[in-house]
Amino acid sequence: MKKLWGGRFAKEAAQILKEFSYSFKVDSELLQAELRVNRAYARMLARVKLISARESRTLLKGLDKIERAWKPGDVCRYFETIEDVHTFIQQELERVAGPVGKKIHTARSRNDLVVTSTLLYLRAKLTELDEKIRGAERALVGCAERAQQAVIPGFTHLKKAQPVLLAHHLLAYVELLDTDRARLGDALGRMDALPLGSGALAGSALPLDRAFLAKELGFKKVSANSMATVADRAFAAETLSALAILWMHLSRLAEDFILWNSEPFRFVELDDAFATGSSLMPQKKNPDVFELVRGRTGVIFGHLMAILTIQKGLPMSYNRDLQEDKPGLFDALRKTDAALEVLRGTLETCEFNRAAMAQAVEDDGLYATDVLEYLVRRGVPFAEAHEAVGSAVRFAAAEDRPMKDLTIKEWRSFSKKIDGGIYALFDPQTSVSAKKTAGSTQPGLVKKELARWQKILK
Ligand code: ARG
Numbered sequence: 001m002k003k004l005w006g007g008r009f010a011k012e013a014a015q016i017l018k019e020f021s022y023s024f025k026v027d028s029e030l031l032q033a034e035l036r037v038n039r040a041y042a043r044m045l046a047r048v049k050l051i052s053a054r055e056s057r058t059l060l061k062g063l064d065k066i067e068r069a070w071k072p073g074d075v076c077r078y079f080e081t082i083e084d085v086h087t088f089i090q091q092e093l094e095r096v097a098g099p100v101g102k103k104i105h106t107a108r109s110r111n112d113l114v115v116t117s118t119l120l121y122l123r124a125k126l127t128e129l130d131e132k133i134r135g136a137e138r139a140l141v142g143c144a145e146r147a148q149q150a151v152i153p154g155f156t157h158l159k160k161a162q163p164v165l166l167a168h169h170l171l172a173y174v175e176l177l178d179t180d181r182a183r184l185g186d187a188l189g190r191m192d193a194l195p196l197g198s199g200a201l202a203g204s205a206l207p208l209d210r211a212f213l214a215k216e217l218g219f220k221k222v223s224a225n226s227m228a229t230v231a232d233r234a235f236a237a238e239t240l241s242a243l244a245i246l247w248m249h250l251s252r253l254a255e256d257f258i259l260w261n262s263e264p265f266r267f268v269e270l271d272d273a274f275a276t277g278s279s280l281m282p283q284k285k286n287p288d289v290f291e292l293v294r295g296r297t298g299v300i301f302g303h304l305m306a307i308l309t310i311q312k313g314l315p316m317s318y319n320r321d322l323q324e325d326k327p328g329l330f331d332a333l334r335k336t337d338a339a340l341e342v343l344r345g346t347l348e349t350c351e352f353n354r355a356a357m358a359q360a361v362e363d364d365g366l367y368a369t370d371v372l373e374y375l376v377r378r379g380v381p382f383a384e385a386h387e388a389v390g391s392a393v394r395f396a397a398a399e400d401r402p403m404k405d406l407t408i409k410e411w412r413s414f415s416k417k418i419d420g421g422i423y424a425l426f427d428p429q430t431s432v433s434a435k436k437t438a439g440s441t442q443p444g445l446v447k448k449e450l451a452r453w454q455k456i457l458k
Contacts, residue, residue: 002094003087022080023085024078024079025075026327027085027114027326029121029326030118031088032067032121033117033121034089035089037116038059040212040217041108042059043056043212047212048207059103062101065096066093066096086110086114107208108196109198109201109230111201119195123218130185132337132340132341132344133177133184134181135340136344137457143170143350143352144171147170149429150352151357151361152164152166153360162366165432166267171446171450173252176249177249180249184243186242187241192219193221198229198230201226201227201230201317228317233311236329239332240328240329243304250297254291254293257287265356265360267352267353269350270287271349273349274346274350276289289342292339302328307325307328358428364396364402364404365393367404367426367431368389370425371392392410395414
């Protein structure tokens with residue numbers, strides 16, 4: 001079997017070492033990116049006359065052949081006998097292109113190669129994910145449109161706080177997911193320096209044209225320090241960190257929908273295609289999509305902890321520990337892609353239950369702050385108004401009567417500034433419409449926000 005390092009060794013590696021160290025099952029994922037890197041490399045080698053133009057063409061043809069022959073699933077044929085993706089391409093290139101195949105790895109190490117291919121791979125994946133996040137955002141905007149003017153109780157401490165538009169609540173998640181998208185974009189923006197040409201750690205005594213490689217492969221510049229280049233996986237830590245923050249938000253979105261789907265709420269009804277049943281209780285229709293998102297968030301956080309810990313305390317420069325960067329990174333990218341897709345479908349098809357929401361905002365406590373602000377508008381100092389409304393809340397609770405049923409005489413015992421206008425305050429539309437501040441749940445502003453997002457996400 002092909003090996004990139006046989007000469008020094010008098011014996012074949014032990015089978016259990018091979019099984020322990022081979023990475024083709026995981027890094028075959030990089031095959032397309034690595035073929036692209038090899039094409040640029042074959043061109044560069046001819047440019048600097050380390051190989052002839054003819055040899056370069058033979059290598060390029062060979063790389064095309066390898067690409068055409070590769071089928072998903074091929075990895076099963078090779079993962080026990082081939083160490084990694086780099087070895088695979090080397091072996092195949094020698095097979096299909098002949099002896100000139102032996103020149104492709106000139107002045108190269110797998111240490112600089114693997115970082116280069118991983119960055120190219122990440123560039124493609126993060127670009128795809130950007131669109132997937134936009135898709136989920138679009139689905140949330142669609143929910144906000146369907147919600148129209150529906151008002152729900154907003155919560156703090158999971159206790160009813162103040163009425164808010166359902167659309168405002170949904171757009172809160174659009175806001176958060178869009179910052180996550182920006183964070184991933186920032187991470188991608190820092191993956192702009194070409195690693196290739198750093199060699200194993202020290203660079204090379206051969207005249208490689210790194211600037212040419214950078215241009216061919218779409219990097220803005222060449223990396224400035226060969227040791228930092230092969231030693232570091234901060235790009236993976238940063239990607240996983242941005243993904244972990246995205247999942248932190250997805251898990252909260254999931255939790256809200258789980259709550260809204262529960263019997264005490266019944267605000268949302270999931271489409272049958274995006275809900276699951278129970279093997280024992282025939283009546284059940286469960287929100288498993290959201291529970292899996294909430295649960296998988298833990299797995300993603302685990303991958304972030306892993307990539308940080310893998311690198312912690314490593315001496316300069318490359319160490320084989322770094323190979324462990326890929327399983328978690330690839331898994332996180334796959335899981336994120338899948339979660340965003342299924343969330344999109346679930347959100348696009350769910351329906352909101354207006355009657356349940358209307359019932360939920362028939363709770364006097366939700367309007368206490370509106371009474372407070374009404375008093376402040378009538379000249380009562382804030383602290384005094386707070387005290388007065390608090391006393392009214394306590395009085396109504398002790399009497400076991402809704403606040404809005406207190407007589408005007410009772411109300412005026414708490415503040416002389418109260419008049420008959422107070423009764424109109426106990427209304428969801430009145431409450432949200434009264435808001436004045438930028439970014440609030442005021443329906444006119446929410447409508448503008450909705451339009452802004454529709455434009456951004458078009
Ligand atoms: N598979 C390795 C990694 O992912 C790259 C190969 C470097 N191997 C080596 N023995 N220097 O980091």
